[in-house]
Amino acid sequence: MHLIKPQPIMHRDIRWPNIIRHYDEYPRFILIDFDYAIFSPADEPLEEFSEIDHAHDFNVDMWGVGNLVVSCSITGIPQELLSFSSDLCNKSPGKRPTASNALDWLKICLERGLQMMIGWKGPRNAFEIAWTLTLMMNMDNERKKK
Numbered sequence: 001m002h003l004i005k006p007q008p009i010m011h012r013d014i015r016w017p018n019i020i021r022h023y024d025e026y027p028r029f030i031l032i033d034f035d036y037a038i039f040s041p042a043d044e045p046l047e048e049f050s051e052i053d054h055a056h057d058f059n060v061d062m063w064g065v066g067n068l069v070v071s072c073s074i075t076g077i078p079q080e081l082l083s084f085s086s087d088l089c090n091k092s093p094g095k096r097p098t099a100s101n102a103l104d105w106l107k108i109c110l111e112r113g114l115q116m117m118i119g120w121k122g123p124r125n126a127f128e129i130a131w132t133l134t135l136m137m138n139m140d141n142e143r144k145k146k
Contacts, residue, residue: 012036012056014064016071059093065102080109 011018011031018033040058066088069081084105090096097105 007039010040062096
């Protein structure tokens with residue numbers, strides 16, 4: 001969504017109730033509920049969600065993805081993933097990783113062995129980041145149970 005031409009779209013409400021699971025070749029998550037979506041950049045703030053009256057850019061969606069990790073009910077999240085989600089939720093929006101940075105981070109993780117474990121070549125878009133992060137946490141939990 002952040003790369004759509006001629007004008008990228010921001011979802012602005014990325015959270016678990018707005019994500020559904022879909023199964024085809026592999027389980028994946030799909031972002032729904034585009035009620036608050038807007039073309040970027042947005043001059044109008046989302047007063048319902050923002051403590052500060054300010055315009056939003058793509059960083060609001062990156063915060064949402066990071067918040068998916070910390071708000072999930074999975075225990076034993078790897079420290080590297082918690083640290084990365086903390087970066088995504090940085091209070092200073094300009095210091096948050098971009099969607100491209102997040103995809104690069106995931107690709108590095110996959111190259112370190114996750115690709116072989118899950119048989120998947122990586123996320124196709126920014127919203128599959130959340131799916132990949134959740135899958136990584138589930139795999140880690142399963143490994144700890146053994």
